[in-house]
Structures are given as structure tokens and as C-alpha cells.
Amino acid sequence: MKEAIYANTMLADLDIRQDRFGNKRLFSIKFCTLDGKLYFIPQAYATGCKGMDMKRMRFRGIQPCDCKGQPEGHVIPVKITNIMEYNGHVVDWTNGYQENE
Numbered sequence: 001m002k003e004a005i006y007a008n009t010m011l012a013d014l015d016i017r018q019d020r021f022g023n024k025r026l027f028s029i030k031f032c033t034l035d036g037k038l039y040f041i042p043q044a045y046a047t048g049c050k051g052m053d054m055k056r057m058r059f060r061g062i063q064p065c066d067c068k069g070q071p072e073g074h075v076i077p078v079k080i081t082n083i084m085e086y087n088g089h090v091v092d093w094t095n096g097y098q099e100n101e
Contacts, residue, residue, distance in 0.1 A: 005089035011080060013087075014046050014060055024069045029062060030085035031078050038084075039076075043067060049077050 019025055024045045032038050047061040048054055054061060054077070061075045083091050 002085070002088060002090045004092040005086060007080075007091055007093050010083065010086045010089075010091050017046060024065075026065065026069060027087050028085075029078075029083060029087075031062075032082045032084060034079065034082070040085075041076075045069065047075055049075055052077065 014027070016025055026043050026045055028040075028042045029044055030038070030040045041062060041064050043066065044062050044064050047063045049059070049061045052059065058080050059077045060080055060083075062078050063075050064072045066072055081093065085091065
């Protein structure tokens, strides 16, 4: 069984864009889109979507990439409550998350 991670911890980690050396922070993510499709992206980094207030609308931009951090495809806006797994940990939405943050 996979370990759980609190939603607030996952969101705080997702908001850190670079490591201390200035490199993009890569992660794996599994999420469900608004129309019900399940996606698993083994390597991605967080980014914004042009013209969209991501924090207010409770979305995060996910950019799939290769092992060197080079972007592949396009940015996918993901509703944060649709994130199911982050770096191999199941996201626990029952504790540590408030809808009106």
C-alpha cells in the first residue's frame, strides 16, 4: 500500500519551482481531468498557464518533460482537487486541506 501525503504538504511542494541549484523540480503525478480521464505523467514540472489566475481558480499548470527537464507537449491545467497521486504518494484530501484557502 502506498503512503499518503497531506494535500497541504503536496501543494506546498508543488509551489516550489526550483531546487537550491536553480534546476527545475521534477515530479510524477496522477490526476483525473474534468471530463473523467485518468492521466499519469511520470516526469513533469509545475508552471503557469498564460492568462489564467491559477491560484484563485485552484488550478496548477503541469508541463510534461523528458528526463533532462526539456518540455514535451503542452501545459495541462489541473484542478488541484483532482490530483490523486504525487511522487508516488496518495494525496489525502480528508486532512490538512481547507477549500477556502
